Amino acid sequence: MSRLLFRADGNAQIGLGHVMRCLALANMLRDDFSMRFAIAEPTYTIENQIEATGLAVLSLPASGSQLAFINQIATDEIVVLDGYTFDEAFQRSVRSKARKLVFIDDLVTGHQVADVVINHAGGVSADEYDAEPYTQFCLGPHYAMLRPEFLRPEGFAKPSIDGPIFVSLGGADPENRSLEVLQGIQKVDRHLPVQIVLGPFHPNRPAIEAFQSQLPNLTVLQNRSASQMVDTLQACSLAITASSTISYEVCAINRPLITVVTADNQIRLARFQSEEKLALSVLFTTYLTNQIPVLGLDEQIRLAIQSIQPTSEIVSDSLLAQRHFFDGQSPSRFRALFRNLSA
Structure with missing residues (x-):
């Protein structure tokens, strides 16, 4: 061999x-x-x-x-x-x-x-x-x-309209942007169901768990297997992830997606996902211009969520583009x- x-x-x-x-x-x-x-x-x-x-x-x-x-x-x-x-x-x-x-x-x-x-x-x-x-x-x-587990040529079931919001910002998330994302979701509706998956190197799980008082339907998960991740993603109505491999996993499952640029090496992928309508990208222009954003990440997440409705043209175009690129x-x-x- x-x-x-x-x-x-x-x-x-x-x-x-x-x-x-x-x-x-x-x-x-x-x-x-x-x-x-x-x-x-x-x-x-x-x-x-x-x-x-x-x-x-x-x-x-x-x-x-x-x-x-x-x-x-x-x-x-x-x-x-x-x-x-x-x-x-x-x-x-x-x-x-x-x-x-x-x-x-x-x-x-x-x-x-x-x-x-x-x-x-x-x-x-x-x-x-x-x-x-x-x-x-x-x-x-x-x-x-x-x-x-993410590679099924026959595809996956259609997204749930009323499923939870899935959140995952990578294995480390050193700046704890996960908390800012949760704050953005809370600004939309504090009663929304949310499942957040923290990476093994997340710096401050207690801060995430403490936010459950502000987002009572928040479930905190960590160290999920691939099959568990697939099950979680299949149940979600929307995913919010870093512009990294996790965003490709969402595209393969074929779910509405908001991506957050968390590092310089994600800019090229974020640009592709934005141009091809695979996802809505936030903090994208911030990394391109090195300028302080006018709106904080929490506000950008709030606006992005409000623009993604299950029956919107944004969602239908995105799901179609994902199926095209991920066969x-x-x-x-x-x-x-x-x-x-x-x-």
Whole structure:
């Protein structure tokens, strides 16, 4: 059996996006490959999550992790990198030892030396990259790296009109923007049912739980499995998420969506989702212009919710666009790609 070696990190500072994309890809390829996952000083929770996907965990030291990783590469392994610290020099070192190199990207910066570059953000073309002549590109939502529970070619049931509002702002949410989102929902109607899913690195769960006095139908959830997330999303009438992989999971489930830009690296994805009507994006222009917003996030959320009514043209156009871009076929595309790399 051919072998894959994944390399990504996840912690309270950078969140879990890199790790989750790799695990989603690993899930798609688990029947065809033997797999390992290298990560610097993983927490107990993250290590368990990786092992639950069927990967052996290779724990690296925080200091000197790049050299330690290179020394672990076997010549018959395809290496998959996902992270912002893996520059051109490091990638060349990895590629010199590995069978093939695959790089998961969302920044479109630097010179690319990988055999394959994967960027599942929409609106990206190969012409935007500076790359080697041999580099192959897999771009856009047809290469969405989502967990298998979210990938159903037959689709999901229609959204509920009176279901709860789903909220999730990623694995870390260091600025606790989740609380501002809840404050915006409360301004619309304090009796609205809301289910918020906090990531494992959320900095202040007590503050979220304390807000239940202001939003009495708020349910606080954490550390949800993929199947539990699917069930929660299927029941919701509206989702409010970060402009990250979680927003793609909502699109795959096909639900009305408001996205919040919480980091610079989400701008490209937010622009695509806004232009293609996949979602309403808030804080988008703030990150583009680096200007203080006229309205706070709570007010922007209030206005966005009030503009999204179940029978509105905004919702119908959005659901149609989501079905167009998320066809549930990315596993077959990735299996074909990696089988060819290992041939």
